[in-house]
Amino acid sequence: MVADPTAPKLGLATKLLYGFGSIGYGVKDVAFRSFLLLYYNQVIGVRADLVSFAILVALCVDAISDPIVGQWSDTLRTRWGRRHPFMFLSAIPASLSMLALFFPPEGMSQTEAFWYILIVGCCVRTFITFFEIPSSALAPELTSDYDERTSIASYRYFFAYLGGVGMAFLTLLVFLAPTARYPVGQLNPQGYETFAIVGAAVMLTAILVSSLGTIHRIKYFRMPEEREKLGPWNTLVQMRSTFAHRGFLAIIAFGTLKYTSVGMTSALLIYFGTYLWGLNSAQLAILTIDSLTGAFLALFVAPWASRRIGKRNAALVLAVIAVIFGSLPYVLRLGGVFYENGDPMLVPALFVFSAMFQMCGVSSAVLVHAMVGDVVEESQLATGRRSEGLFYAANTLMQKSTSGLGVFAAGMLVSLVGIAPGIDPATIDPAIPRMLAIAYVPALIVLYIGGAVFLFAYRIDRSSHEASIAELERRAGAASLNADEIAEPAQ
Template identity: 40%
Template sequence: MASTAEGVAPAPADKPPVALKLAHGFGSVAFGVKDGGFNYFLLLFYGTVVGVEPGLVGLAIFIALVFDAVSDPVVGYWSDNLRSRWGRRHPFMYAAALPVGLSYFLLWSPPEWSQTGLFIYLTVLAVTIRTFITFYETPSSALLPELSRDYEERTSIQAYRLFFGWVGGNAMSVLMFGVLLTGPLGMRDPDGFRTYGVVASVLMVTAILVSAMGTHHRIPTFSKPSPSPERFSLRRILREMFEILSERSFIALFIATVIFSIALGVNTSLAFLMLNYFWGFSEFQIFIWTTTVFISAAMSFFIAPFAVRKLGKKHATIALGLLAFTIQPLPVLLRLVDLMPENGDPILFPIMLAVNIFDLALIIAVQTVSYSMIADLVESNQVRTGRRNEGVYYAAMTFTRKTTQGLGVLAAGLILSLIAFPEGEEPSAVPQDTLWQLGAFYAPTLLILWMAALYCLSRYKIDKAQHEANLAALAEVKSD
């Protein structure tokens, strides 16, 4: 166990200053902007503005996901074992900044090529962007366990990160729908998308550099890779990764994250249809709905740390989740039995808006606490194996977030196919029976997925007492 001590750096302050939390958290703006662009605008832009066949756009994104399947764990493991004067993480973070900005700018300013040429152009840029986002996001996220080893403080640090991720992504959506796409061409305005590309690229580069430079001074306090008598080999890498990922608490958290991501994919994919068709809200009301995400993110910033202090991480996640995931489908279920105001009633939108603000705050809080639970796996794994592998853990979660939402999109598509939802019809032209079926599939599907995810989280075993015991065991090894 002597080698373990070499991998343990001086313990960081239990409560890092607010400036450090802000710097680390602000970096998640880059991932939030990229995620929003890929989820909401990429298919719209290339399919309707540029004129690429939607199937080719989907294929390009799928190819990028295949590359993610390789790059995420590779970058995670590589950053766990890198030795440099800038530590294990920061070389990746600095290296990502300019490639991310340049490739994201080019993505929204495509040349006038053929279908094949544009498909290749989109595929190359999608792979490049997602790979270099991994170069930044995985090492940056993996800094969290080393910024503080305090059980509750880690949730506070994660709250900053989730807050900026949601705010950054949503700010670009508000800019698009409220400013850039409001001209005569509306959603088909290529200049609006080009301007978005410039603004988004500058914001992403700024976020990455601010985060990297703002945490740079803490490098001497971060752990170094533990030396190993074995030479690097594929066999060693696979064995170590199996050891890391075989911990039961990690498996519980991983499966829960997969199910959460699928549920989010269903919710995101059907959000516009539910708001515009099921509830009959206007485009302006939907825009107002979008802007209130900032309120929800701010509320969650305080809810998550408070809940952890009172309940501990696992119980806080379950309690918040039970509340959030029953509130979310409740209005739909009430509408199905005619207990909600009719569409067009002046009271309907304020009721739904208030419910959504509170519910989304709870959902973001659940994400915050569940992601902070990853940090506590690091010391548990170090006690078992003698190695710190933050990068591998966070790479697994990052990959899950990026890929399984696609399963949610698939599930949403199956729902629309089952109810034979008409394409291109105005809300008033869709039969009421079809809208009722949409709600009848939407609400129970989400409820089942959310409850399954919470059940998996209940199998997570590391509480505050176990975490502190792990820290004590590592401190004892270090002192030997």
């Protein structure tokens, strides 16, 4: 075991400080999902397909860095534990590369802009990996309790949304406020530069505060036995056997479809807000709060649902409910029975639908994140290896990759329906954003519902998890007893 069952329960302060680090990840996420495509496409003037393809290709680096960092943090042995050295070292390079992403050199060609987005984007994603993967893998070390893992996961997701939504709200309301030169504030280049400066500072602060705030728990960790040194081939074979866990494969299959939808939705929301709903930057800022509202409600909904019907069942049901609320505004508008643009009830109605969508979607994600932690012990029983870093690296890589695939799909849809760079919302043909909605809704439903079906293959529940913990404790006790018996004759 790594989480000592005799350690004192996690206090509220520790949960808050642990979750606080996700603010930095949230800032990075909102940059890539919501602003990067619009900034380079509509402001800088780079073709949407090139921008979205650069974002997608950058994820190939994550395919290498995530498992490496996860495996490395599993095997590291220091007096600061296995995870904290990586967390501290990530802070400065992650924030500096984030800053550079929104300060591209002037006068670049389309091809040069593509390579700039790709290279700097790779740096941002790689450096934040050095915090996010070890920090995620810290969760099973902090506690082995079935319900407490859901609780700390909910704090982690809440702060990730606080970082992303908070920065989106501030950017749309203040940094991208309309000016005489830029009556459509979303097209103001200075606003994106201010976003990058503030976002980089927030990212640096969040990483350092969270890393410092969890150091005191290291003394309660039980360091796993040091693994034998393996060559690259044997390491890959070992990783393959670890990832063969049926429950983990079910999580990955669910997440692959769901997070493709998440990436597509995040990238398209600002397009729908600008071109379908006809909203200004202040109204878009108000609508960003719905995500934070949903994430806050998920702090209570996810643990409650886990206690009532178990993590798997709750995650599945909430995913289905989420897609119903997420698609309804578009279905109603296409059917001609939703509020028209300019109606004072339009923004409140969109807020309510989106808040419910986010509450159910985030709660489902929280439960799945906690389910990964429960896979760790069951896998340890089968393989004899403790591999939190690898599991969370693979899970995070899946989220990044499929979200990037979703952003790429969004870019393709934008190009396909004919939303040209710099197009004025006041002059766009109303049929164009409606075509975008017609393509978006079926994709959202298929991805969410199709992903939820895979969760039926996940079989770990409260009783089986507690049985795994008890068996690991029994094995640890037997190993300690055998070690004492061997040591006595030697004395």
